[in-house]
Amino acid sequence: MGPLYTEVFGSHNRMTGFALRHTVLFLVVFCSHSVCGQISYSIPEEMKKGSIIGNIAQDLGLDLKRLKSGKARAFSGDITEYIELNRDNGLLLIKETIDRESLCEKITPCALHVQLILENPMELYSITVEITDVNDNAPAFQKNEIRFEISESAAAAARLVLGRAVDPDVGINGLRSYALKPTDNFVLDNEGGGDRNVEIVLHKALDRETQARINLLLTASDGGEPRLSGTMQIYITVLDANDNAPIFTERVYKATVTENAARGTKLTTVSASDADEGSNSFVTYFISDAVDSTVANKFTVQKENGEVTLNGELDYEKSNRYQLDIQAKDQGGLSDTCKVIIDVLDINDNKPTINILSMSSSISEESKPSAVVAMMKVNDPDSGANGQVQCTINENIPFIITSPSSNFFSLRTEQDLDRERESEYNITVLCSDEGVPSLSSSASLHLHISDVNDNAPVFEKNNYEAYVVENNTPGLSVFTVKASDPDSNQNARVSYILEDGTVNGVHVSSYVSVSADSGVISAVRSFDYEQLKDFHFRVKAQDGGSPPLCSNVTVKITIQDQNDNAPQVLYPVQTGGSLVAEIVPRSADVGYLVTKVVAVDVDSGQNAWLSYKLQKATDRALFEVGPQNGEIRTVRQVTDKDTVKQKLTVVVEDNGQPSRSAVVNINVAVADSFPEVLSEFTDFTHGKTYNDDLTFYLVLALAAVSFLFITCLVVIISVKIYRWRQSRIFYQSNLPVIPYYPPGYTDTGVTGTLPHMYNYDVCMTTDSRKSDCKYSTLGGHKVLVMDQSFTETMQRTMKENSLLEDTNSPELVRVLKFHNLLLHTPPNLA
Secondary structure, three states: OOOEEEEEEEEEOOOOOOOEEEEEEEEEEEOHHHOEEEEEEEEEOOOOOOOEEEEHHHHHOOOHHHHHHOOOEEEOOOOOOOEEEEOOOOEEEEOOOOOHHHHHOOOOOEEEEEEEEEOOOOEEEEEEEEEEOOOOOOOEEOOOEEEEEEEOOOOOOOEEEEEOEEOOOOHHHOEEEEEEEOOOOEEEEOOOOOOOOEEEEEOOOOOOOOOOEEEEEEEEEEOOOOOOEEEEEEEEEEEOOOOOOOEEOOOEEEEEEEOOOOOOOEEEEOOEEOOOOHHHHOEEEEEOOOOOHHHHOOEEEOOOOOEEEEOOOOOOOOOOEEEEEEEEEEOOOOEEEEEEEEEEEOOOOOOOEEEEEEEOOEEEOOOOOOOEEEEEEEEOOOOHHHHOEEEEEOOOOOEEEEEEEOOEEEEEEOOOOOOOOOOEEEEEEEEEEOOOOOOEEEEEEEEEEEOOOOOOOEEOOOEEEEEEEOOOOOOOEEEEOOEEOOOOHHHHOOEEEEOOOEEOOEEHHHOEEEOOOOOEEEEOOOOOOOOOOEEEEEEEEEOOOOOOOEEEEEEEEEEEOOOOOOOEEEEOOOOOOEEEEEEEOOOOOOOOEEEEOEEEOOOOHHHHOEEEEEEEEOOOOOEEEOOOOOEEEEOOOOOOOOOOEEEEEEEEEEOOOOOOEEEEEEEEEEOOOHHHHHHHHHHHHHOOOOHHHHHHHHHHHHHHHHHHHHHOOOOHHHHHHHHHHHHHHHHHOOOOOOOOOOOOOOEOOOOOOOOEEEEEEEEEEOOOOOOEEEEEEOOOOEEEEEEHHHHHHHHHHHHHOOOOOOOOOOOOEEEEEEOOOEEOOOOOEO
């Protein structure tokens, strides 16, 4: 066969938001006698599980029956099987999500090679599935950030190597471009393309004093749709060069000193700053050589910190002003100069004296503003301005100092106090006179803020949720709620109280209790997940203040399931006196659905996952049970040699630890006619052995047939009368032939089957060769429901009418109709 190309467009119905439109291109090549072939498909990566690749049966021209009979299977030989075949419809499906980058990395084209194998006769088809790339990977740098150091004196065109980004996608979805922001000082150089390291080039001179650190963002983008990108932060530190001279903060500094100041008295401090950094910014101070040596010898300046101090004795009457020229010089020889003017003042040699008249060691946090904390008297024996005193306190505290009268000062509250924000204060009172220079003294006050109950307890969380496994021991500690109170002592002592509430009409205290001291919540009873899955209640936290403050929180307890319930078999129902049989025709093919075991487990999660297995069977080679769906099917062709009576025992197990199980017995009749089933299962019901009485019944049947042919003309009238009497007996008797209607349930698709309904017309005569059973099916099952008393009632009626001895009448016919005999497998179990 020549090459055949077909383009198929499909929609992937499991994609969210839009239909995925993809192209499948396949090539089919056959070998001689149809024993081998080749077909190709093209699909995008990342398709969901169960997505359709193509109709392999249609593309290869295979019949669906051939796929089933040949046990068709797809095989790749890889560790992970990405592709599977659905024999029922011939579709090739995605079994595991395919990641092209993991499968082929940069290799293109990327393909999976799968073999389709059929048996009886053996056929082999090669399937090539090309995986096309989708833009599912953004470019990524090896590092999220990179740091450089460059001198501010660096020349233009200096280059910095940044590395490159990597994108595992291929083609247009791969790496395409780089972008750099901002570009004030550096520009991007990537002339070599994606395989070359990216470099940035300095195109504008740097100034550390203007911008000491430069932050850049490098972005790598691919060409896919939508476009994806990755970024890398670039941090550049600009190193200093000595390009700035020291600059004094003031051009002229002024200082005053009393005439009796001691040697070493600090007069002032000059300060110069250098915009450079490191050793280039280290400044030293000198008195200029231009200053007269007589003046220069009276003062000194600290070389490191610029502190100007007195080095000799001063006399106000000889000179009341001095001027110094101070020079500041950095390590590179750059310098600046300032003036220092020193005024000599008359003596002010008495400091103010502070006396505490009254002082409170503590004050309540609920005190109002302007409450008096301390009273002080300040004395200065100097006269004039030197005796005038002003007092201040340290800043950023809620207090103020005022002077109600001369020399008296009071310390008062200025704002509302909050012990939780600040529990105590160290207050420094500084009193200075108005002399030149001013003299001062200070006093330290320690004040404690006492607590009031102004804060309610606060829980650590807005709500709590805990989990308890069912069948717990009463008294089990579930978890702990915790609340804190920023108050102190008794006001911060928190007690926990269970608020009133009900759960399913019962007070919540019947379910849980809470420890008043620790907040530990304990289970009062043993919980049952099947009765109660979760419940809510509220816990109140109350402090020990007066009056007490409180807050509450909602607690949710979720009951977790245990495997404490065994599976329950819903169908087939195990009856006491009746015998339920599934009928399998002898023409049944492989995979014939005999019946389905339907079971449920009231547990949840994996405890309710059920599996089925065949424990016992009259012929294990004939039947199998689906481990997940409980379907009982034939595993081979039914033959005439198979025993009519088949008994199966199926075990249903859940997935709990340890697992629980249930057992169901199923009777199966392998027969094509109802009389054959009736005779066999009558023997089943009475517990007799068919083989033991086989000869007797054959002889009896032969004699009966002969007798019927000889005496048919004699007893024709008697037979007519008998028909009338039998009709009356049948309709008046209470024969327990009752259709069985199993309850309906909802099936999820795994544990249920569709409903099936049958109508049987059964005709029976004493001649087994003429007995017949016809039925019309709406499904694939045949079910015969018989009561053990049915056979006994028949025999008793026939005996009463003397028909057991008279079995040669060809006209003797009993017509039993079983209308609407229903096999109803529960539909769609929820």
